[in-house]
Amino acid sequence: MEHDIRIYPGMGHGFMNDHYPEDLSPALRVLGRFSGTAYDDPAALDARRRIVAFFDRRLREQTAPDDPQKPAG
Template sequence: MGRKAGLRLEGILESVGVEHDIKIYPDAGHGFMNQMNPADSTLLLSFLGAVSGTKYHAAAAQDARRRVVAFFNEHLRSDG
């Protein structure tokens, strides 16, 4: 589902001319940037994470954070 949603979003943004930076990480699933301490998780969150395949993926998270910050700096930063 995640890959299809990313591709669909990219198509929509391209069709309306919105600048974007979409990257699909094939080895990372939903919630790949969420690094939660297991001690802070509830039984329900643990169950939902297991069912949905939500799992932190360090390499993808690091790249995604770098890309998000670069995109925001380019498009939202006001130096004046």
């Protein structure tokens, strides 16, 4: 099975959560500041690109119409 693991140094758990601080409650803003859980645009864009590419490869493999060994859906 294919694996694709990348560690983004310095990134907290929620680096892909692109919520704007003004959209969050005051408690969540404080929690995010102290936990290091903040959105990071370059890391999030790279991670999303890699996630989409992974699923694109995996789903295409499973639905390839020219391969009789693979299920069609």
